[in-house]
Amino acid sequence: MNISLFFKSLLFLGLASITCANNIKEFMVPYEDGVKFYTVSITPSSTGKYPVVVYRTPYTSKKETIEKVKQRFEHLVKSGYAVIYQHTRGAGKSEGERYPFKDERKDGLALLDWIRKQPFYNGEIFLSGNSYTAGIHISYLETNPYDVKGAILRVMDVELYNLFYRKGFFKMGLYGNWFTKEYRKNSTIQRNKKVNKYNVFPLTDLSKKIFGHSVEMFDTPLLHPDRNSPFWDTQAGGSEYRNAIIKSKIPILLVTSFYDIFTEGILEMWRSIPQENRKNCALLITPYQHNVNRGIVKFPNGSLIEACKDYEVNWFNHIRKTEKLKFIELSKVKWYSLWQNKWITATDIKNAPNELKFYLNKNRTLDKSATTPTEITYVYYPKKPAKFRGGVAHTFGGMQEQSKPNSRPDIISFVSAPFEKNTIVEGKMKVSLSVKTDCEDTCFYVRVNIVKNNGKTYSLRDDITSVLREVKNYKPNSVAQIDFEMVEHSFMFEKGDKLRVDVSSSCVPSFTVHTNIKGNQNTQAKTKNANNTIITGKSTITLYTK
Template sequence: MVGVGMMRRLGVTALGLRNGPHKVTVERDLEVPAGDGVTLLADRYAPVLDGGDVRSAPTVLVRSPYGRRGPFGLMCGQAFASHGFQAVVQSVRGGFGSGGVFEALDEREDGLATIEWLRRQPWFGGTFAMHGPSYLGYVQWAVAAEAGPELKALSMQVTASTFRDAVNVGGTFALESALIWVDMTARMKNSLSGITTGLMSPRRARRAALSGRPLAELDRIATGEQQRFFQDLLVNGPDTPFWDKRDFSPTVSRVTAPVNMTGGWYDIFLPWQLKDYAALRAAGQEPYLTIGPWFHADQRMMRGSVGESVTWFRAHLLDDPSGLRPNPVRLYVTGAGEWREFPHWPVPGMREERWHLQPDGGLAPEEAPESEPDRYRYDPEHPTPFLGGPTLLGETHPSTDQRRLERRRDVLTFTSAELAEDLEIIGPVTADLHVRSNREHTDFVVRLCDVAPDGTSLNLCEGMRRLVPGEPEPDADGVRAVAVELWPAGHRFRAGHRIRVQVASGAYPRVARNPGTGAPIGTATEMLTADQEIFHSPGRPSTINLPVVPAGAGDMGVGGDMGDGGDIGGGDAGDGGGPAGAGE
């Protein structure tokens, strides 16, 4: 018969991970006391060392709301222990046997209590690291500035120190991601339930969002009952005290443990992950950063991140930096199908190039002539849909042909001439619009696309901005200057392709529709159409601002076949997860 240890090793292999040389023992259901007397449960994975004291194996701490067994136990416990680390995988409060009630994003006190418990264990050797994606990365930021000198390294994927702005994207409300997450956490009852939940939650969220009911009823439609966290999000905007204890961005600059970050061009948290990177750099740290053509729950990224973390932890806990790449920043350039390495982000040699929206639907570096604005009407009863882009658990490809969307009357497009030569962008993308609306409460959505010679229009990045009375302040003619921060991008527009900018006022159900009334979003029922004008003239230009770099800038990635854009460390990874093949 196959032993339990062998089954775990086979499970690691089945997940696409590499087993290390060590056999592994497991202690289940260790009791960790929280500060208020609640008991949290954890499993400890330990390597079998030839004649060695297990305390010589540093500890990797993982705190998860998704269970500590099944795939998470294999990825975060068995895999690390087989490579010579101890791994403690803990279920956070309120789930999978841990006591108390789950309080989403309230993780500081329990995290610090867990670290204090860790210090007291006889098998603890005095150093530890933390690992994990998404919520498992957020819990790292919750304690990193206060964890003490024993914390030697952090490795986090598709996450940020605050979810405040990711929930309220440009002042809008990230409806679909919020619905998916509350449905997923409400239904995860055992270690395998995450598999079926991950498949069904996006469908339930989409059905709820398309029901036409007020937002405050959608959690009940999706999950069968009201979810307190979803209700909290509806009534607590980005500037409310609700977020104060859940926002750890002010502490990022105080973190001294080396940080390894992995993100995706189509991840919902990428802009704020890069703000954390910038805060560390400003504080004198040198974090490592990898961005691939992945969405939030992309399994190719998840597989590769474990190997990246093993390398990172060996460097900073075992004094073995031999596996570290020479350049801290590694980026996959879609359209080129290449990995590039740089010393930092933003990348050297980047210059902002302003492309102007033109009155005939054109897009060009030259300033537009004097012209009348373009107009469209947005109807929240029939909101402009979302068709591909940053997503939590995507049922569709994050980069999708936009032509069906671009045929709508409530979407404007501005398209360049065919490019005579390749144009490469790597960095932050922004837009500056001059707009006028008959509603003081309204939204604007800007999306950047790559149009292939056959007409295929693939979305690269997008951004949203919700306008409220006086913000921004209109001029005497009612025209407002609106700045929109899009997702960053790393992409090559090939010669013969065209650059396209979409302008709309909705991306439903990715973000909640704007009713136009200023009523609370959870209970709004009255929906008012908005008549929108986009200006493009010398006195009121509208532009997309592109981070242009010399073609082929940076060093080519090394260590495996990285041209397919899949696993971080190379290997069989699929088609690149984005418009990498456009025009090829």
């Protein structure tokens, strides 16, 4: 009998494993619908029972080696934890088709059932993930599985609307580009990578242009740019995720960064945790971006690798009462203040006590007093949108070095005088624009930057909105006041640094363009040009300082 063929057959059926070492095994685990999932178990030894850490991912390939998997989780195994690592449906070595977010709850719960039948299972399960791999766990967290004792959820929001939109503007630089790579990723379907995603009108035609057929799970959200649409209460709109943090009863460590794609949403998650459970939870915020440990500017001791390399093991050990917390503080937010270069701990990030207001003035300066109101008008061409580097805190790219001020006719830059002393900024910066347009609707976009002593300019925060979203009965050529409240931040202007504010009417690759025609922008087949005006002396930016 061919022994090798025999064991491979059992592996395929999920009845046996190929043993790479005494404590590492590979399985093809069959689910109720017949789809088999590539699953790896790693245990501290070939015998004994252990607490289990679960990690599921679509971010892999059929070429992934068992050695890489072993290295990835070595720190957990050495600390006495078993690890279950699984390729999600339709990804890597697992069977089936990948439809993002669609099957994660049932697939995740099925894996927990399988774990409970394993000889190394000791009755304790812990969850760990980053971004989508954290979302996988979030999808079933509200069911409160009895043996899930704790979790580390990094850089993932429970509100899927925030993955798709910012104030009704579709996040092409986030969900759009990500979906076109992830949808049915193991299949051989057409993917036209040459399509200019920012020049497709209506946007609802995009999936057909890329894949050769309409994709309902991509197209349907485009019909619902309003956060209050009933669609966002359906399973397709993320209903399985929304209440995960509110209903969960386990200790959760949330991790984000100031330039994450979900910074704002994760702060909202933190605030939504009921007080009786928040006392057992914590939130960490690094100075970096979606990867949380690195960025274009290096901040001393800013990464979790530097600040507390073993924080994952430490968190799980703390829950098991085998070790005290070293860096994390329960019921607290711990964040890194950029250029102040230190970690700060409090119950939440709040606006600092002092208000510092600058006026956007006629000479394109930022001043503490207003000059006589004047108008700066530019033409906004939807088919020639302005480009900005980095997604700041809404889409991929995080903090990036910026172009020179007024780099295009449709980017209006305002710059302050150098700060005369170190000034700490904390909380939500606010921008209020006095504007008008000759169209029924248009877009205004704001980016706030820091100009360092060395002349380099880095993005701090940005925001986008439409006139009709802010002023419901807007009439062309009338003056409107549009207010932006930025995502929380904590940083310091060093003496000699400057503040810069860029105003435009588009921002690619982060957001799809506004057509200057009122209505759902994703269904507009035509565009028109707009003459947009900023009224200086009446527009302001407010910082909260200490």
